[in-house]
Amino acid sequence: MTDHSALLHETLAAIAQAGDEAALESVRVAALGKKGTISALLATLGKMSPDERRSAGAAINALKDEVSAALDARRVALKSAGLQARLEREALDVSLPVRRAGVETGRIHPISQVLDEITAIFADMGFAIAEGPDIESDDYNFTKLNFPPGHPAREMHDTFFFAPDDKGERKLLRTHTSPVQVRTMLTQKPPIRVICPGRTYRCDADQTHTPMFHQVEGLVIDNSATLANLKWVLEEFCKAFFEVPHVAMRFRPSFFPFTSPSMEVDIQCRRSGGEIRFGEGEDWLEILGCGMVHANVLRNCGLDPDVHQGYAWGMGIDRIAMLKYGLPDLRDFFDADLRWIDHYGFKPLDIPSLAGGLSGS
Ligand code: DAH
Numbered sequence: 001m002t003d004h005s006a007l008l009h010e011t012l013a014a015i016a017q018a019g020d021e022a023a024l025e026s027v028r029v030a031a032l033g034k035k036g037t038i039s040a041l042l043a044t045l046g047k048m049s050p051d052e053r054r055s056a057g058a059a060i061n062a063l064k065d066e067v068s069a070a071l072d073a074r075r076v077a078l079k080s081a082g083l084q085a086r087l088e089r090e091a092l093d094v095s096l097p098v099r100r101a102g103v104e105t106g107r108i109h110p111i112s113q114v115l116d117e118i119t120a121i122f123a124d125m126g127f128a129i130a131e132g133p134d135i136e137s138d139d140y141n142f143t144k145l146n147f148p149p150g151h152p153a154r155e156m157h158d159t160f161f162f163a164p165d166d167k168g169e170r171k172l173l174r175t176h177t178s179p180v181q182v183r184t185m186l187t188q189k190p191p192i193r194v195i196c197p198g199r200t201y202r203c204d205a206d207q208t209h210t211p212m213f214h215q216v217e218g219l220v221i222d223n224s225a226t227l228a229n230l231k232w233v234l235e236e237f238c239k240a241f242f243e244v245p246h247v248a249m250r251f252r253p254s255f256f257p258f259t260s261p262s263m264e265v266d267i268q269c270r271r272s273g274g275e276i277r278f279g280e281g282e283d284w285l286e287i288l289g290c291g292m293v294h295a296n297v298l299r300n301c302g303l304d305p306d307v308h309q310g311y312a313w314g315m316g317i318d319r320i321a322m323l324k325y326g327l328p329d330l331r332d333f334f335d336a337d338l339r340w341i342d343h344y345g346f347k348p349l350d351i352p353s354l355a356g357g358l359s360g361s
Contacts, residue, residue, distance in 0.1 A: 004063045007037055015070045021078050028071050038064050107345025111214055111333060114321040115197055117352045117359070118216055121240045122195045124354050125233065127218070130194040132180035134201070135162070135171050140179035144300040145258040153257050158203040160211075173201035177217035178258060181293075181312055184219060185301035190308055191222040197317065207329050214317035221293070221303065221310035227261075230290060230311040238267055238287075242324060243358060244279030259291025259312060276323060285323070288315035324359075 011031050018024035031038045041060045045053050108116075119129065132140075147154050157175040164170045180196035188194075196217040205211055218233070231251065238247045248268035256262040265288045270281020290313030295305035318330055325344065327333070332340055352358045 004041070004059060007041075008063055008066060011037070011067050012070050015067070015074045018074060018078070020082070021075065024071065024074055024078060031067050032064065032071075038067060103348055106348050107341045108348055109333070109341060110321045110325055110327065110344055110346070111317060113346045113352065113359075114317055114324065115214070115216075117241060118195070118197065118237075118317070120352045120354055120358065121237055122218070125236070127193050127195045130180050130184045130196045130219075131198060132174070132177075132183045132196065134173060134199055136174040136179050138170060138172060140182045141172055141174050141176075144182045144297065145178050146294050146296040146300070147257045151257065160201050160203055174198075175202050176200050176314060177215040178312070178314060180217055181219045181258075181297075182301055185221065185298070185303060190303070190310075191220075192310070193220050193222070194218070205331075207331070208319075208322075210318070210330050210334060212334070213330075216315050216317055218290075218313045218315075219293070219310065220312075221298075221308055223309065225310045227292065227311065230292075230313070234265060234288070234290065234313065238278075240354065240358070241320065242267075242278040247279045250284055254289060254291075256289055256291060258294050258297045259289075260294045262289065262291035264289050265313075275326070278323075287320060287323075288313050290314070 011027070014027045014030070015024065018027050028036075030036055033039065038060070042064070045057050045060065048056060141159075142151075142154055143149065159175050160173040162171040177196045177198050177200060180194075180198070184192060184194055184196070196219070198215065199212055200215045201212050202209075203211060220229075220233075231249075235247065235249055238249065239245065250266040250268075251263045252266065254262045254264040264286055266284035266286050267278060268281060269279075269283050269285050270277045271283050276285070290311065293310045293312050298305045298308055298310070318333060321327065321333075322330060327344060332344075346359075
């Protein structure tokens with residue numbers, strides 16, 4: 001009788017070493033496949049005498065059974081190890097917090113918020129929006145607005161000028177939104193009722209001035225446009241914007257080249273302990289300039305002052321944003337500091353409306 005222990009030992013070792021199911025299958029084929037070592041042994045039985053066959057057959061079948069059992073056991077072990085590895089690879093920590101969507105984490109800048117609030121208020125009064133470019137001509141920024149060349153009021157604007165172009169024209173960064181009045185009167189027929197929000201530029205920087213800032217201009221050209229109407233529009237605006245039922249306003253005579261008469265407007269407030277409240281108190285705070293559009297401006301923009309009349313005003317957006325939301329330093333507006341915007345910013349889906357509330361909650 002042949003000793004099969006070497007073959008058994010070798011095959012069991014190969015089974016133990018098979019690292020995956022494919023390797024195990026190769027070991028099975030090498031032992032039990034058609035041309036396998038154990039199959040070859042079984043094939044020898046046919047040539048044996050009945051006695052030899054009985055003892056050799058029992059030994060070979062025992063060998064085959066042991067190998068088959070080892071193969072099965074290893075297959076089960078490899079399967080469960082594979083499953084375990086996959087479970088570990090694809091593990092999900094269901095206790096981790098869900099990542100919040102952009103619309104929940106993004107914030108609207110206070111300037112954009114205030115701009116939306118202003119737009120909501122004036123749209124409700126029937127005003128349209130007019131826009132103009134940041135780079136303006138001297139003519140639209142000054143001359144057509146009745147600042148004659150060499151007039152001292154030009155010097156007060158701390159203008160950023162560009163180098164003269166081929167035609168010798170010196171463009172500038174608009175110092176106020178008033179040139180949009182000019183553009184509107186030159187292109188639209190009265191009655192005109194527009195607000196013109198936008199960026200403006202002056203060479204100036206401290207806690208309450210930045211070289212780029214924002215203004216909103218208002219312009220009404222209509223035969224019923226009077227100072228009384230202007231006063232009503234501004235009062236209604238202030239009540240709606242500061243979200244108070246009453247607000248006292250003071251109109252002081254002033255000078256702007258493009259309006260006559262011209263006024264500056266203060267609103268009533270109370271300052272206490274670094275805080276400021278509107279609609280009460282004995283203090284006054286200047287918030288805007290306004291007046292009846294000067295006859296020269298109407299004429300410069302193609303309107304006959306004997307036929308047309310109107311009023312205009314101009315207001316700093318950054319300033320009223322600081323006042324309404326208690327923001328102490330204007331320079332923070334332009335620092336792009338995420339911590340600041342997270343704290344002072346507004347939720348994107350709280351859209352300001354007169355019906356739903358301007359400043360949200
Ligand atoms: N443009 C002026 C400025 O920047 C503000 C202003 C005052 C605009 C009176 C007006 C106005 O339309 O009527 O200082």
